[in-house]
Amino acid sequence: MSNKPLRAGGSHARIAVIPGDGIGKEVTPVAVNIIKAATAKHHRPMEFVEFDWGADKFLTEHISLPDGAVEMLRDEFDAILFGALGDPRVPSNQHAADILLGLRFKLDLFVNVRPTELFHERFTPLKDRVCNDIRLIVFRENTEGIYVGAGGFFKKGTADEVATQEDINSRKGVERTIRYAFDYARAHKLHRLCMSDKSNAMIFAGDLWQRVFKSLRTEYPEIESRHLYIDTLAMELVRDPRQFDVIVTNNLFGDIISDLAAELAGGLGLAPSGNIHPGQTSLFEPVHGSAPNIAGKGIANPFGSVLAAGMMLEFLGWHDEAHLLKQSVKAALHDNVTTPDLHGSKVTLEVAEWLAHYVSKHA
Ligand SMILES: NC(=O)c1ccc[n+]([C@@H]2O[C@H](COP(=O)([O-])OP(=O)(O)OC[C@H]3O[C@@H](n4cnc5c(N)ncnc54)[C@H](O)[C@@H]3O)[C@@H](O)[C@H]2O)c1
Numbered sequence: 102m103s104n105k106p107l108r109a110g111g112s113h114a115r116i117a118v119i120p121g122d123g124i125g126k127e128v129t130p131v132a133v134n135i136i137k138a139a140t141a142k143h144h145r146p147m148e149f150v151e152f153d154w155g156a157d158k159f160l161t162e163h164i165s166l167p168d169g170a171v172e173m174l175r176d177e178f179d180a181i182l183f184g185a186l187g188d189p190r191v192p193s194n195q196h197a198a199d200i201l202l203g204l205r206f207k208l209d210l211f212v213n214v215r216p217t218e219l220f221h222e223r224f225t226p227l228k229d230r231v232c233n234d235i236r237l238i239v240f241r242e243n244t245e246g247i248y249v250g251a252g253g254f255f256k257k258g259t260a261d262e263v264a265t266q267e268d269i270n271s272r273k274g275v276e277r278t279i280r281y282a283f284d285y286a287r288a289h290k291l292h293r294l295c296m297s298d299k300s301n302a303m304i305f306a307g308d309l310w311q312r313v314f315k316s317l318r319t320e321y322p323e324i325e326s327r328h329l330y331i332d333t334l335a336m337e338l339v340r341d342p343r344q345f346d347v348i349v350t351n352n353l354f355g356d357i358i359s360d361l362a363a364e365l366a367g368g369l370g371l372a373p374s375g376n377i378h379p380g381q382t383s384l385f386e387p388v389h390g391s392a393p394n395i396a397g398k399g400i401a402n403p404f405g406s407v408l409a410a411g412m413m414l415e416f417l418g419w420h421d422e423a424h425l426l427k428q429s430v431k432a433a434l435h436d437n438v439t440t441p442d443l444h445g446s447k448v449t450l451e452v453a454e455w456l457a458h459y460v461s462k463h464a
């Protein structure tokens with residue numbers, strides 16, 4: 102097989118697998134096996150190449166993201182399946198920042214896609230909600246905002262210390278993120294889009310988001326679009342999540358609001374995400390971290406990783422296989438084949454076997 106990737110819709114794909122640290126190493130192989138089971142019968146050859154980037158390599162070889170890694174991933178792979186990074190032996194989290202933020206920024210993965218869907222009523226902390234009440238998707242600007250690291254200290258360590266943290270918003274960055282959300286809504290026949298900011302208090306960045314939103318919405322007249330301040334959005338999401346199909350917002354607000362949304366549908370263990378640049382190598386990962394408190398115990402919940410793998414297949418244009426992965430998770434949850442974090446009694450390997458069997462049977 103050649104080293105050149107075939108982009109979305111092609112007949113085979115090259116996937117870079119980065120399990121990372123802690124439970125990332127436990128859940129990622131589960132996702133890879135299920136992809137293999139789902140794609141085998143459809144004659145969709147996939148090549149998986151695993152990379153050992155993470156805390157162990159950082160501690161022994163002082164390498165986080167190796168030289169040339171970004172170019173290699175960009176030129177030779179269709180997508181990246183990522184686990185999690187974070188290890189108590191690296192208190193600075195330097196390797197995680199280098200690898201994960203490095204890939205997001207250097208591959209220009211400008212939109213973070215976080216779907217939330219209630220798969221079973223018992224997973225929501227909200228009263229009297231049924232599955233159809235919670236089905237929404239958050240699009241978060243992923244390469245700008247307050248996370249770019251612009252700022253500094255003045256008189257650090259003194260009583261007069263000052264720290265600044267700047268919120269960077271480019272017109273290009275805002276526009277491509279909002280447009281991506283509108284395009285997604287149109288393609289998936291989702292009728293409601295909410296843009297959220299804090300333009301009443303953050304007046305410069307907010308003004309830019311407002312102007313871009315108002316200009317773009319005219320191109321999508323069939324979509325009912327509205328604006329909510331981020332604090333109001335947080336309240337409304339809890340009060341009545343049925344109002345929302347698509348939410349688009351900046352990096353910081355998207356980080357927070359997508360965690361809130363995830364919690365409405367069962368929490369971290371069930372939340373997948375995609376870091377996407379359309380048409381280019383993109384990265385898919387569960388939302389959770391490396392969970393050092395349970396790493397090595399064999400009880401990590403693999404659903405977030407399997408759902409992230411499903412998003413990756415969708416990105417590759419392999420819709421049937423993507424659907425099958427999601428169905429397998431739904432079926433497992435329905436039959437209570439779950440790990441202890443979801444009040445189940447199974448270990449990771451038992452859930453993995455069950456999912457693989459389901460997928461092979463229904464492929
Ligand atoms: N994308 C990433 O790689 C990412 C994201 C978040 C945190 N982190 C890192 O992970 C490390 C731990 O962070 P944290 O404890 O704040 O967050 P975490 O997501 O790792 O864990 C939070 C809690 O949820 C539980 N949990 C998480 N995922 C689970 C799963 N799949 N199955 C069962 N239980 C699960 C954990 O046991 C823990 O109690 C830190 O180093 C942090 O920086 C990495």
